[in-house]
Amino acid sequence: xxxxxxxxYVGILDMNYWLYAFxxxxxxxxxVYTIYLLYLGLQVRRTRKANGESKKILVKQKxxxxxxxxxxxxxxxMATGSIGVLGIEYINSGExxxxxxxxxxxxxxxxxxxxxx
Numbered sequence: 035x036x037x038x039x040x041x042x043y044v045g046i047l048d049m050n051y052w053l054y055a056f057x058x059x060x061x062x063x064x065x066v067y068t069i070y071l072l073y074l075g076l077q078v079r080r081t082r083k084a085n086g087e088s089k090k091i092l093v094k095q096k097x098x099x100x101x102x103x104x105x106x107x108x109x110x111x112m113a114t115g116s117i118g119v120l121g122i123e124y125i126n127s128g129e130x131x132x133x134x135x136x137x138x139x140x141x142x143x144x145x146x147x148x149x150x151x
Contacts, residue, residue, distance in 0.1 A: 053125075108146065116139055
């Protein structure tokens, strides 16, 4: 209870509001970032299937390396976001609710971890 009072302020500076408002923004950032990684993955496939001069041009852009490195960063962002949201929920309410939204978020994190493995 004391922890909850520590993170709460008055009015527009109310930490609970900003912590909950951050979640949808974070999810949009992760979504757009995932779409960019999809683009890089498709370029990797295109590079593999290319022939001759076009393959040389595509290889120079290092789509595979960028896809791998940025994919690892996405996994770190998802894991951090999932644990962070659970922590925020616990700080604000004193318990973690097992609802479909929470389960889907954890499931997405597990699927990204499997994809990165």
